[in-house]
Amino acid sequence: MNFVSTRNDKEVVTASQGILKGLANNSGLYVPEEIPRLDVSIEDLSKMSYQDVAYHVMKLYFTDFTEEELRHCINSAYDSKFDTEEIAPLVSCDKAYFLELFHGATIAFKDMALSILPHLMITSARKNNVENDIVILTATSGDTGKAALAGFANVEGTKIVVFYPNGGVSRIQELQMITTKGDNTKVVGIDGNFDEAQTGVKKMFADSELNERIGKMGYQFSSANSINIGRLIPQVAYYVYSYAKLVENGEISNGDLINVCVPTGNFGNILAAYYAKNMGIPIAKLICASNENKVLYDFFKTGVYDKNREFVLTNSPSMDILISSNLERLIHLCAGKDAAKNVELMNDLAESGKYEITDEMRSKLDDFYGDFATEEETAKTIKELYDKTGYIIDTHTAVAKCVYDKYVEKTGDTTKTVIASTASPFKFTRAVMSAIDSKYDSWDDFDLVDELSKLGNVEIPNAIKEIRDANILHDNKCSVDGMEEAVTSFLK
Numbered sequence: 001m002n003f004v005s006t007r008n009d010k011e012v013v014t015a016s017q018g019i020l021k022g023l024a025n026n027s028g029l030y031v032p033e034e035i036p037r038l039d040v041s042i043e044d045l046s047k048m049s050y051q052d053v054a055y056h057v058m059k060l061y062f063t064d065f066t067e068e069e070l071r072h073c074i075n076s077a078y079d080s081k082f083d084t085e086e087i088a089p090l091v092s093c094d095k096a097y098f099l100e101l102f103h104g105a106t107i108a109f110k111d112m113a114l115s116i117l118p119h120l121m122i123t124s125a126r127k128n129n130v131e132n133d134i135v136i137l138t139a140t141s142g143d144t145g146k147a148a149l150a151g152f153a154n155v156e157g158t159k160i161v162v163f164y165p166n167g168g169v170s171r172i173q174e175l176q177m178i179t180t181k182g183d184n185t186k187v188v189g190i191d192g193n194f195d196e197a198q199t200g201v202k203k204m205f206a207d208s209e210l211n212e213r214i215g216k217m218g219y220q221f222s223s224a225n226s227i228n229i230g231r232l233i234p235q236v237a238y239y240v241y242s243y244a245k246l247v248e249n250g251e252i253s254n255g256d257l258i259n260v261c262v263p264t265g266n267f268g269n270i271l272a273a274y275y276a277k278n279m280g281i282p283i284a285k286l287i288c289a290s291n292e293n294k295v296l297y298d299f300f301k302t303g304v305y306d307k308n309r310e311f312v313l314t315n316s317p318s319m320d321i322l323i324s325s326n327l328e329r330l331i332h333l334c335a336g337k338d339a340a341k342n343v344e345l346m347n348d349l350a351e352s353g354k355y356e357i358t359d360e361m362r363s364k365l366d367d368f369y370g371d372f373a374t375e376e377e378t379a380k381t382i383k384e385l386y387d388k389t390g391y392i393i394d395t396h397t398a399v400a401k402c403v404y405d406k407y408v409e410k411t412g413d414t415t416k417t418v419i420a421s422t423a424s425p426f427k428f429t430r431a432v433m434s435a436i437d438s439k440y441d442s443w444d445d446f447d448l449v450d451e452l453s454k455l456g457n458v459e460i461p462n463a464i465k466e467i468r469d470a471n472i473l474h475d476n477k478c479s480v481d482g483m484e485e486a487v488t489s490f491l492k
């Protein structure tokens with residue numbers, strides 16, 4: 001199995017090369033030449049641990065890793081950093097199944113991929129005789145940053161620089177990042193939004209002069225953003241796992257169709273579900289839930305992707321995104337893997353901020369259903385679910401739950417549905433508690449944490465306990481234009 005660039009079908013790499021490089025030339029994304037079919041039965045998968053399921057998914061993509069290497073990566077990632085042996089438990093509540101992807105070190109679903117990426121990357125570097133140190137550059141809308149920092153901190157042979165939009169992340173997210181230990185870490189708040197941070201990072205990757213300059217210093221860039229196949233592919237595993245668990249628990253029979261509903265930003269998580277479907281998991285609809293930055297909803301409705309609109313700061317900041325990078329992989333697929341056609345559309349996006357796909361391409365998107373939730377609807381969803389069941393969900397998951405409820409109402413489709421639950425409510429305590437009762441608006445962040453623990457009858461996660469009294473170790477701010485300088489001064 002090799003990977004090929006969405007922008008040039010002659011640019012073919014092995015899995016380990018793709019993981020190391022992150023982004024293909026000319027800002028292309030690596031995609032598998034073919035999405036492989038699972039070669040073990042659901043029945044066998046249903047008896048396996050999370051780690052074993054993950055192995056049987058990833059081995060089909062990362063074919064230049066030996067079994068020993070891959071199992072080592074998996075076992076190093078999905079260990080006691082997670083606060084449950086199940087790694088990704090399914091919670092049945094209010095006629096849906098919440099797939100809790102937030103039991104890792106930083107209590108958001110990014111841990112599912114970012115706890116394994118450093119191991120995949122070091123193994124890849126060894127395989128390819130890389131002597132440079134690897135510099136991870138990451139733009140974050142909040143959750144990727146800390147998850148990447150946690151994954152890479154103190155990993156020998158790596159450095160990591162994280163850029164986040166100053167004022168665009170929750171206080172708890174910011175504290176998680178700026179208290180990070182590790183000599184090889186740097187955290188910078190930029191005067192700009194997430195898209196500007198992401199564009200700035202992409203520019204540095206593409207800047208051959210800069211790449212040459214740092215090469216002479218003994219470094220090379222790589223990406224921990226969700227465009228790296230080392231992040232995308234591990235995410236496929238939990239959709240396979242959740243289906244197998246539904247079968248094992250007798251909630252469905254083997255072969256029954258399910259729907260999946262995903263709170264979406266950069267389109268990585270839902271694309272992983274689409275890969276799982278194409279590997280043979282019986283998934284009917286992929287419900288793509290957006291917040292008020294509803295560029296994807298409009299795209300699925302009209303076939304026009306148009307980022308020319310106001311950027312809204314919401315209480316689900318990890319979905320405040322107008323350029324959903326991973327969508328390019330889907331576009332490439334529905335263009336019949338025609339790199340030239342894809343390049344044309346992506347050039348339109350770069351030049352005018354929009355593109356339109358053909359009717360034929362649109363017809364290949366029938367598996368997807370898009371809708372969005374307003375801020376008010378999201379808050380109401382948290383409160384209503386809590387009042388009804390006592391289960392407290394975070395703002396991102398609430399966007400998905402709200403969209404799922406609308407979907408059922410509009411379509412009458414009651415197919416059993418897995419909702420990707422992407423963050424612990426503790427990560428967005430303020431917004432969650434304010435949704436439950438406006439009396440909390442004036443409370444202190446950590447008093448709210450204690451109260452949430454009481455109301456939800458859930459123990460305070462370690463990730464929150466840790467930052468309560470931690471020192472602030474990073475206090476760097478820069479302009480969008482100053483990002484390169486922030487990186488090169490750190491490497492000197």
Ligand SMILES: *Cc1c(COP(=O)(O)O)cnc(C)c1O
Nearest residue numbers: 143265266267268269318422423
């Ligand atoms: C990153 C993130 C999302 C969006 O996931 P994508 O893969 O970027 O679509 C949703 N919810 C939370 C909590 C996240 O951290």
